[in-house]
Amino acid sequence: MSYKYPVYQPSLNGNEKKYVLDCLDSTWISSKGKYITEFENKFAEYINIEHALGASNGTVALHLALLTLGITSEDEVIVPTLTYIASVNAIAYTGATPVFVDSLQDTWQMDYNDVRKKITPKTKAIMAVHLYGHPCDMDELVAICKEYNIFLIEDAAEAFGTYYKGKHAGTFGDISIFSFFGNKTITTGEGGIVVMNDETLYKRALHLRGQGLAQYREYWHDIIGYNYRMTNICAAIGLAQLEQADRFIERKREIAEKYKAELSGLPVVVHQEQQDCTHSYWMVSILVDNLKDRDPLREALKNNGIETRPVFYPVHTMPMYSRYYQKHAVAENIGWRGINLPSYPGLSGTDVESICTEIRKYFESR
Structure with missing residues (x-):
């Protein structure tokens, strides 16, 4: 059905066409090309974080983040029940158990009091989902993670441009993700990104994202990795969107x-x-x-x-x-x-x- 007022439609009035045509002219259309690195660097600069790795969509970005932290079938990950299904599915992909918590009435975000109640010896991480663009209470969640020595993952798929106490959502956790689906604030068509400040986590995520390819030997793979890379064309669109x-x-x-x-x-x-x-x-x-x-x-x-x-x-x-x-x-x-x-x-x-x-x-x- 065609709507006079759709719930969302992207604005593509910047350099999107120019950059995509440049990709086509250069023939760099897949997971190599200048726009990937430029988009990753510009995105990291925009939200003031050290490292950013483009991914093929937000869901695989979440899966990659969980894998990077070593989440396995022996672990539990606390997650709000009021979220898009991808948040929970990504946990299930690792074999870990999602442990649901309720929401706060005023913000709609995960209830940090309920989080405390759900922590067990198997809890490996808390996944903070910034629902609909409003941030979670990051002071409380950061404090809980420090107290129990567990990881903090931020699902900021819906929170580009969101701030908590003047700091970008997605920059509080050990590792975080954003989504660039066609209905997101900035889009790459399909796409996502994993961000972090820790150099070791960055190298782990890079290794996993690129089919587990070893750095020291051509076409040698030393772990089971994934093809979770972003294409140059998607990154070109993302760069044009980031400019706006x-x-x-x-x-x-x-x-x-x-x-x-x-x-x-x-x-x-x-x-x-x-x-x-x-x-x-x-x-x-x-x-x-x-x-x-x-x-x-x-x-x-x-x-x-x-x-x-x-x-x-x-x-x-x-x-x-x-x-x-x-x-x-x-x-x-x-x-x-x-x-x-x-x-x-x-x-x-x-x-x-x-x-x-x-x-x-x-x-x-x-």
């Missing part, structure tokens, strides 16, 4: 503020930015006061050419992860009541007004 990143982030924050103003007084709550945090608003998300309104409201918007998405369903409720009954009340409440609204950089203030008018009409007609 500040404008994209500024525009998305403006759109979020417009939604807040237009939806004031209606029985919905916009996902709010909390103190000491900078919300990048990868998605502008709302909670309807009454969960019975969620699906009818989405249908009404659909009928008026407005695409929406449900907030992620808590992963512990999905068949492959629901073997043992669990209750995570806050995450479930958000998951059942949440809606993601259109929030791409090309959306104008007038467009937001039109979308909010249809939301208002729905509630007035009940």
Whole structure:
């Protein structure tokens, strides 16, 4: 179905075509070429971190991060249940056990008090997911990891442009990842990146990413590695997007503020930015006061050419992860009541007004 207002569409008005055509002209279209290194270096510089390694998508970037830390089937990794499925699947790929925690009502991020309750002798890492562009409480999570001597992984797939106390999300953990799928704040089409400050972790990730190729002998592989590399074409698009990143982030924050103003007084709550945090608003998300309104409201918007998405369903409720009954009340409440609204950089203030008018009409007609 074609929508007048899709939930997201990328802005490709910079040097994307120029750089991609340069790749084609040079014939460097696969996992070698100047744009890969340039994009990795520029991205690391942008978020103020030492090392960045491009990957073919955000999910494999997460898998690579876990492998780099040596996560195995003997380990447990604590993860919020309110997240996209890739966060949990990547843990399962290693054979490790995902241990679910609930969310905080105000930020929607993982509940650090619940994290403490779930730590066992098998806990190897905590995966902090910065959901929808709002950061987790990194002071608490960093302190927990130091206290128990466990790794901190940041899944910042949705958090490019997000800050916690003035510092970029993705720069607190031992290792972190970002996603560049077509609906992310900056995109490479398909792509991801693994970032870290530790030189040893960087070399381990580089080795694993490139099929386990040994540095000292041509075409000799000394570990089982993976082909998780980014292509030169994807990196070229990413570099062009990175050049426009500040404008994209500024525009998305403006759109979020417009939604807040237009939806004031209606029985919905916009996902709010909390103190000491900078919300990048990868998605502008709302909670309807009454969960019975969620699906009818989405249908009404659909009928008026407005695409929406449900907030992620808590992963512990999905068949492959629901073997043992669990209750995570806050995450479930958000998951059942949440809606993601259109929030791409090309959306104008007038467009937001039109979308909010249809939301208002729905509630007035009940």
